[in-house]
Amino acid sequence: MKLLGISGSLRNGSFNTKLVYAAARRLPKGVEFSFVNCADLPLYNKDLDLEVKPQAVQNLLDSILASDCLLIASPEYNYSIPGVLKNALDWVSRPAYKSVLAGKPTAIVSASIGPVGGARMQVHLRDVLSATLTPVVQAPHFLVPQAQEKFDGEGNLVDEDTGRRLERYIQDFIVWAESLSVR
Template identity: 40%
Template sequence: MAYSVAVIVGSLRKESFSLKIAKALTKLAPSSLQLDVVTLGGLSFYNQDLEATPPADWVSFRDRIKKADAVLFVTPEYNRSVPGVLKNAIDVGSRPYGQSVFNGKPGGVISNSPGAIGGFGANHHLRQSLTFLNIAILQQPEAYVGGIGDAFDDKGELVKVSVREFLETYIKAFDAWVAQQKK
């Protein structure tokens, strides 16, 4: 049996490196993980006033995450922090109070950037929220993927060996983490 993983992508950009990493992970992951790439383009802003009759896009996002055994965040860094679309998704999934779809799931964070720091700031700001949401985050290896700008060819294939090898290592560790948390 494979564990299902919702891979939540923190960028809406069509040519997003984060999205390309998420898609590459679907090929690199062992067969014991089933990855579902979740993009956030259709998710409307959280507004507590709407909880009485939540918008259909919130309901389907919450259901999709609820069904997953684990969550893996793949995100860029915006101004040394978490992109707004990803923070919004966390807020939508976390409510109504006491019914967070993230509660108790194993999770992981992969930040990335064309720059050298690899989204370290976004990664750790994200971890602050994930800790509050009681997501059991894989601690090691940490994943700050720098130099992502030349990692993919024009068909979106992952061609940078160092990045591929790191992602293979990461997803194997994540697989072991999910198995350990779920047993």
């Protein structure tokens, strides 16, 4: 099983990027982890969406194709999905209903310095992914509020309760993703 981590944040020291790596450290044995950075993607433009794609787009497509499942971590910007993540999804969601996302088991996690942990972003992201036929873990939602209190200066998840919840969430996700691949 190969899991690809994607962060919806470009910020150095992003709690969501830290959350992806914290989840990777809790993966069951035998699960391979890789991470893709969306920073270099051009803004989606149908005129550029040709057989030969911009290199950063092709790298993202290849990374998704090579994975069995996805873990998307994202902050909440203005109650919704950050532009960098929406842009990445716009690139990889084509052709409609037959994209690299269709049928790819996906988990969503979010961290925020606020009290709701990115919950509103998760609702919007689930809606966007449903349009791409991407199966998403429906429950429980994994939220990390007050993230600044949960990570240390080196980026380690130090809150024990959050660490236990994350380990359970990511391991349950892998079991679910494997069950979908058996079909």
